[in-house]
Amino acid sequence: ELKVEQNPLFLSMQEGKNYTIYCNYSTTSDRLYWYRQDPGKSLESLFVLLSNGAVKQEGRLMASLDTKARLSTLHITAAVHDLSATYFCAVGYSGGGADGLTFGKGTHLIIQP
Amino acid sequence: GAVVSQHPSRVICKSGTSVKIECRSLDFQATTMFWYRQFPKQSLMLMATSNEGSKATYEQGVEKDKFLINHASLTLSTLTVTSAHPEDSSFYICSARGQGETQYFGPGTRLLVL
Numbered sequence: 001e002l003k004v005e006q007n008p009l010f011l012s013m014q015e016g017k018n019y020t021i022y023c024n025y026s027t028t029s030d031r032l033y034w035y036r037q038d039p040g041k042s043l044e045s046l047f048v049l050l051s052n053g054a055v056k057q058e059g060r061l062m063a064s065l066d067t068k069a070r071l072s073t074l075h076i077t078a079a080v081h082d083l084s085a086t087y088f089c090a091v092g093y094s095g096g097g098a099d100g101l102t103f104g105k106g107t108h109l110i111i112q113p
Numbered sequence: 114g115a116v117v118s119q120h121p122s123r124v125i126c127k128s129g130t131s132v133k134i135e136c137r138s139l140d141f142q143a144t145t146m147f148w149y150r151q152f153p154k155q156s157l158m159l160m161a162t163s164n165e166g167s168k169a170t171y172e173q174g175v176e177k178d179k180f181l182i183n184h185a186s187l188t189l190s191t192l193t194v195t196s197a198h199p200e201d202s203s204f205y206i207c208s209a210r211g212q213g214e215t216q217y218f219g220p221g222t223r224l225l226v227l
Contacts, residue, residue, distance in 0.1 A: 031214055042206055043157075043218040050214060088156065092214070100147050100159035100172070101208075101216065 002027050004091050006104035014112055016078050021107045023072040023089035031092030032065050032072045033101065036085045043088065046074075079111045115141050117209045119219035126197055127227055134192045134222045136207030142187040143209035147216065148180075151204040163190045197226040 003026040013019050023032070031050055035043040047056045049065035049072060056063050060083065062075045072089055086108045090101040116139040126132050136146055145164055149157040161171045161182050169182035181193040190209075194201055202225050208216040 033216070035218075042221045043208075045215055045217065048213075048215050090157075100162050101157075102159070103156045105156045 002029070002091060002093050002102045004089060004102050004104040006089055006107050008107060009105055010108045012110045012112065013076075013079055015080055018078065019076050021074040021076075021087055021089075021109075023074070023104055025070050025072075025091045025102075027093070028067075028070075029091045029093055033090040033092065034061075034063050034072070034074050035088045035090065037088060037106070038085050046087075076109075081111050081113060084109055084111045115209070115211065115215075115217040117143075117207065117217045117219040119205075119207055119222050121222060122220060123223040123225075125225045125227065128198055129196055131193055131195045132197055132224060134194075134205055134207075134224075136190045136192070136209065136219050138188045138209040138211070138217070141209075141211040143190075143211055144187065145210045146184060146190040147208045147210075148182060148190075148192050149206045149208065151206060151221075153204075157206060160192075194224065197224070199226045202226045 005024045007022050034046040037043050047063040052067040054065045060077045065072045086106045088103050088106045090103045118137045120135045148160045151157045159172050160175045161169045163169045163182050163184040165184045165187050171177045184190040204221050204223050206221040208218045210216045
């Protein structure tokens with residue numbers, strides 16, 4: 001059974017600071033996704049990482065993937081209040097006719113002025 | 114960008130009734146659609162994978178007779194919650210995947226069963 005663990009689950013930080021969210025997964029996969037969810041809303045796709053060593057950046061967010069360590073990170077640089085949200089990593093898997101995503105529990109991020 | 118819609122956005126129904134939720138990919142063809150459920154302050158749980166023209170594949174523990182999925186076309190999948198009960202109250206989110214690996218999520222449907 002594929003398990004996805006995120007940490008921390010809750011993070012309160014000040015504007016201007018840097019921080020990293022970690023996502024570990026238990027079995028081999030070559031698809032790792034990061035999503036953002038605002039309260040009461042659906043998910044917004046941030047990054048899709050498809051290969052070992054992949055690094056993608058968008059604004060103040062940067063995501064990386066190490067498939068050997070089964071680890072992905074989401075790094076926040078010089079955080080701003082607008083980045084407050086819940087961030088999910090999700091791992092893609094195929095098998096048994098199903099082909100969906102297994103999500104981590106999410107990291108609830110609050111950025112304070 | 115790829116847009117996925119869901120209808121209705123929220124629904125309140127009485128216990129024992131059935132509710133149908135539609136998921137549409139508006140500007141791309143989705144060979145595969147997925148249905149997820151999210152309880153308050155929890156993560157998303159995959160319920161089933163829906164492929165156009167074939168039977169849905171359900172995750173372990175999801176009752177296929179209770180959660181009926183139909184993927185009638187490359188742009189439409191429906192989830193019907195049959196004989197709904199209060200414990201079925203949740204946020205139901207669909208996603209659609211086209212040619213690439215990205216899954217695009219719909220806005221979600223909030224179901225409340227009284």
